[in-house]
Amino acid sequence: MxxxxxxxxxxxxxxxxxxxxxxxxxxxxxxxxxxxxxxxxxxxxTPQHIVDKLCEAVQNPKTHRYSNSRGIPGLRRAHAGYYKRRFNVDIDPETECIVTIGSKEGLANLAQAITSPGDIILVPNPSYPIHPFGFILAGASIRHLPVGAENGTGTDVASFLDMLERAVRHSVPKPLALVLNYPSNPTAQVVGLDFYKPIVEFCLKHGIYILSDIAYAEIYFGDEPPPSILQIPDAREIAVEFTSMSKTYSMAGWRIGFATGNRKLITALARIKSYLDYGAFTPIQVAAAAALNGPQExxxxxxxxxxxxxxxxxxxxxxxxxxxxxxxxxxxxxxxxxxxxxxxxxxxxxxxxxxxxxxxxxxxxxxxxxxxxxxxxxxxxxxxxxxxxxxxxxxxxxxxxxxxxxxxxxxxxxxxxxxxxxxxx
Missing domain, CATH: 3.90.1150.10 (Aspartate Aminotransferase, domain 1)
Structure with missing residues (x-):
């Protein structure tokens, strides 16, 4: 075999x-x-003050025990503080935020939590592999949305909405969720709130969840920083957003990310994670909180x-x-x-x-x-x-x-x- x-x-x-x-x-x-x-x-x-906080926290034997699968409260509060500073979005750290072992794990486990065999998921193509395959492993069927300048789509909201309309019209059953990723890996495309707003309205109308991956939100080179879909007032009714410490603070090997947004989806992810893990090592979470709360130079x-x-x-x-x-x-x-x-x-x-x-x-x-x-x-x-x-x-x-x-x-x-x-x- x-x-x-x-x-x-x-x-x-x-x-x-x-x-x-x-x-x-x-x-x-x-x-x-x-x-x-x-x-x-x-x-x-990784910046030295973050490494120093890890070394300090690991000296406390109490931190060597099992952690919290939802993430320690201090890190969830620090993440809520980041959303307030960066996006002017108020997040409840108890019900609208969960710490993940990297954004990849969070998306894959949410897929397991919400997907039934045969569910249809709308995923950009090309895309980061976990976006389709997290759902494929959960038993879903993928409908690919071609994106990129060569396809005339990706950042043009009219073309993107046209693809969504066709997908809903020709999919049986109706699509369960839509994956978005801006700034995009691999295409590096970016969008603004004018892109997100009509897509949120469309998905609200059709009862489609949105999973937004903004792992590269802090690696931008223009004057306008990439937005969060949660800046759209009604988005948290259907959307969860994944972020990561990996690129922002060069903490890829530390494996710390977050899922933020819709309470129903966050609760589902927390339930799955409670059976699968005890969260990241507590000293790593303490250091991650220091990264979010500390100097941002x-x-x-x-x-x-x-x-x-x-x-x-x-x-x-x-x-x-x-x-x-x-x-x-x-x-x-x-x-x-x-x-x-x-x-x-x-x-x-x-x-x-x-x-x-x-x-x-x-x-x-x-x-x-x-x-x-x-x-x-x-x-x-x-x-x-x-x-x-x-x-x-x-x-x-x-x-x-x-x-x-x-x-x-x-x-x-x-x-x-x-x-x-x-x-x-």
């Missing part, structure tokens, strides 16, 4: 990132210097570091002949595959970029079929390494013009990829 014999595992497609990751590992084992822009794994250190530093890296990456790629839109937010650039390589698709292009330029990226197909014309580049290396990456890409484009043309032929394309395969053996 293999793992593919299990029902839920059968519902998961092959993990497309695995091929690139395996190539990356083989190349590094062979001594190659791979610049990894693939995984969205923050490389900046560190957030500006983290944000400005990503902005500097973004500018270096986009300018360097332009100099290499690769025109990539400047992301207004997030820690990613959503890069259309250059025309001379577009026929390859995102997975083969990612493999070729790794082999020829020693740059790892995430193939767009890993975020859904509508992402296959792009790759995602993470701002997770320092400026020096990003400059080196763009120089490598420039050299690759120059030296492989003939190879790219030849790669229309399957045998020639296999030959291009052969050196990495040979190293693996």
């Amino acid at each position: 293999s793992e593919s014999d299990f029902h839920r595992i059968k519902r998961l497609p092959p993990y497309v990132f695995a091929e690139v990751n395996a190539m990356k590992a083989r190349a590094r084992a062979a001594g190659e210097d791979i610049i990894d822009l693939g995984m969205g794994n923050p490389d900046q250190p 560190c957030v500006d530093v983290i944000r400005n570091t990503y902005k500097q890296r973004r500018d270096v990456l986009i300018e360097g790629l332009a100099a290499a002949g690769w025109q990539v839109p400047t992301p207004p937010a997030s820690m990613f650039a959503w890069a259309p595959i250059p025309p001379q390589f577009a026929h390859m698709g995102s997975l083969e292009f990612s493999k070729l970029l790794l082999q020829e330029a020693q740059v790892a990226c995430a193939p767009g197909i890993g975020f859904g079929e509508y992402g296959d014309g792009h790759v995602r580049l993470g701002l997770v290396e320092n400026v020096h390494r990003i400059r080196q990456a763009t120089r490598n890409i420039k050299d690759f484009f120059r030296s492989n013009a003939a190879g790219a043309a030849a790669s229309h032929d399957p045998a020639a394309r296999a030959a291009l990829l052969q050196p990495v395969k040979a190293k693996a053996s």
Whole structure:
């Protein structure tokens, strides 16, 4: 018996990132210097005052006991304070907020709590994998909403509403929930309250829950910070919003996030979590509260570091002949595959970029079929390494013009990829 014999595992497609990751590992084992822009794994250190609070809290033996699956009261109050400062939204920390072990866990467990087999969930495509697969694992059916500039949708509310209208009209049963993610991973798209308002009205009319993921709300580069859907007065009647400490405070490995909003949904999530976990380690929660309540200059530093890296990456790629839109937010650039390589698709292009330029990226197909014309580049290396990456890409484009043309032929394309395969053996 293999793992593919299990029902839920059968519902998961092959993990497309695995091929690139395996190539990356083989190349590094062979001594190659791979610049990894693939995984969205923050490389900046967690601010020192947060680390110090963790060290202080862990010295108290009482904190070593089981924690609270809903999150300690002080952290929930700190999160409510954040919503008040940042969005001018009043949150009841007892009934409208729960601490999650990262936003990914929260969304997946809420999916388990509210989904019945065969329920229909509306999910953007391309999207962060947990958005569809959290519900697929819970037994739901996914209706994909194509988003992105190339699809003419994503931030244009009229087009988005048209998709929702069609989805409701042609779905049996009626959709249970809609997933939104702005700033978007992977596309980096952003929206304003003028986008959220009519969508909330539509979902209220049709009785559709909204699950909003704003994990990148503090990684923005314009003058206007991304809003919360809960700023729409009626939104909490149907909406829950997921936030995370991972990117804002470079606390990815600490695994602290939040679900905030509709009391019915928060209660359902709390009930599920009460059977599954005792919450994150208490000292981590204490340190997270210190992060939210303490000085916020560190957030500006983290944000400005990503902005500097973004500018270096986009300018360097332009100099290499690769025109990539400047992301207004997030820690990613959503890069259309250059025309001379577009026929390859995102997975083969990612493999070729790794082999020829020693740059790892995430193939767009890993975020859904509508992402296959792009790759995602993470701002997770320092400026020096990003400059080196763009120089490598420039050299690759120059030296492989003939190879790219030849790669229309399957045998020639296999030959291009052969050196990495040979190293693996």
